[in-house]
Amino acid sequence: MKKIEVILRPEKLDLVRGALEDAGCSGLMITEIEGHGKQKGVVQQWRGEKYKVQLLPKIKIEVVVQDTEVARIAKTIIDNARTGEIGDGKIFVSTIDTAIRIRTGEEGDAAL
Numbered sequence: 001m002k003k004i005e006v007i008l009r010p011e012k013l014d015l016v017r018g019a020l021e022d023a024g025c026s027g028l029m030i031t032e033i034e035g036h037g038k039q040k041g042v043v044q045q046w047r048g049e050k051y052k053v054q055l056l057p058k059i060k061i062e063v064v065v066q067d068t069e070v071a072r073i074a075k076t077i078i079d080n081a082r083t084g085e086i087g088d089g090k091i092f093v094s095t096i097d098t099a100i101r102i103r104t105g106e107e108g109d110a111a112l
Contacts, residue, residue, distance in 0.1 A: 001096040001109065002070050006061040007035070008081045008089035013059045019080040020063065023073060027112070029062040039086050058089065064096055066109055 008016060013030070020028060034055035065073055074091055082088055101111040 001064055001099060001112070002067055003062060003064050003094050003096050004070065004073060004077075005092040005094070006077050006081070006089065007033070007058050007092075008061070008077075009083070009087060010057050010059050012081045012083075013061075016061065016077055016080045019076050020061070020073070023076045024069075025063050025065065025073065027063065031060045031062075033058050033060050037087065037090075056087065064099060064112060066112065 006016070010032075017028070017030070035058055036054060036056055040054065061077075063073065070093055074093070077091060098107055099109075099111040100107050
C-alpha cells in the first residue's frame with residue numbers, strides 16, 4: 001500500500017477531488033494548510049502598500065491506495081491540478097506497512 005499526499009492550490013480542490021472520486025478513490029482526507037515552496041511567498045499590493053505574504057494557503061489531500069494504483073492516481077492528480085505556473089504543488093508517495101479497519105478488524109488491502 002502507498003500513501004499519496006498532494007499539496008495543491010485551493011482553487012483546484014473541487015476539480016481534483018471529483019477526478020479522484022471518478023478514478024475510484026473511495027476514501028480521502030483533506031486539510032487546509034499554509035506553506036511555501038522555492039518562491040518563499042509572494043509580494044502583494046494593497047492600498048498602495050507592498051507587503052510580502054510568506055505562507056500561502058494550500059490544500060493537502062491524502063489517499064491510501066494499492067501499489068498498482070499509484071501511477072494512475074498520480075496522473076489523475078497532475079492532469080487536474082496543473083496550471084503550469086509556480087505554486088502548482090507537489091505529490092509525495094510513501095509506503096504504508098498496514099491498514100486496519102477499526103469497525104471490522106480487516107487488515108491490509110481489504111481495509112482500504
